[in-house]
Amino acid sequence: MTEFGFIETIRATFASIPDNAFEGIGDDCAILPTDGDEALVFTSDALCEGVHFLRESSTPFDIGAKSATVNLSDIAAMGARPIATLLSLALPQEAVGEWAEEFIRGYHSVSSRYGVKLVGGDTTGSKTGVFVSVTAIGRVKRANIKRRSSAKPGDTILVGGVLGESAIGLSDILSGNPHSAAAQLHRNPVAQIEEGEWLGTQECVHAMMDISDGLSSDLQHILTASHVGAIIDTEKIPAANADVRNAVCGGEDYKLLFTVATDCVTDLIATFERRFGYTPYPIGTITADSDCHIEWRENGRRVSHTDWQGFTHF
Ligand code: ADP
């Protein structure tokens, strides 16, 4: 069973229970409309020792910071502003004390940067390594919510920044070069939190998500949810070390992936640049393809990349 097959089983099992006004499963966050013109959004991401981090090659500060970052990234990916988190920690005996306190300092560093309060959680012991589970809550004007399902044929596809750096950082760590800039970015990534909330306010932005599993698999989620296809111009992908395959397949970059009505792309990029000091990258176009395929092109020529798959856990 694949990771996404299992999630589908979960969704089907719960289909007969009323949704109590919630929208989910299927996007970066579940959505709960509140009174007035707002909604709350909810997401939960777990980090598991040996899978998401190695205690011997990451500091507890970085693991704490990353635990907050990856969750706030999913809030921003909806166009929302993160307001609070809940933090559950399972700690083996040797991580109780100094390790855990340093973890909290890292978690606080990211939370305080974006004004996000820690409002609850759980603390327990573990016999098999550190386990972290975070639930993040965001707030958004209903009209500003950006779903995966809103991409339209003709939209330009953009990514918020360079892709593949985190995967390069991981291989640096595994090959004994843990002090490279990419390795540091892998251990403590920077997500596009303020950018996501701002993109939410832009009407011409249609679909949005964050790239956590790699461009090829995350773009596929937008295509499937929106019943559309895509053409990607591979030479336009902002690939770290000019390694396009790594940029497309590597995970954990936490850059935003979004689609924009083509007639306002130039203006949007210019306004984004004035606000944030750098530009997002247009990399392709949404097509009217109900098979939801990604067509890869290299300088206008169609190329086949059946092995370009993103990351899955099972
Ligand atoms: P993301 O990468 O944005 O965190 P995922 O790919 O992990 O999203 O999950 C896809 C969708 O499935 C999301 O809507 C998520 O909330 C949902 N999901 C994942 N695992 C579970 C689970 N164990 N129970 C319920 N929903 C889940």
Ligand code: MG
């Ligand atoms: Mg996400």
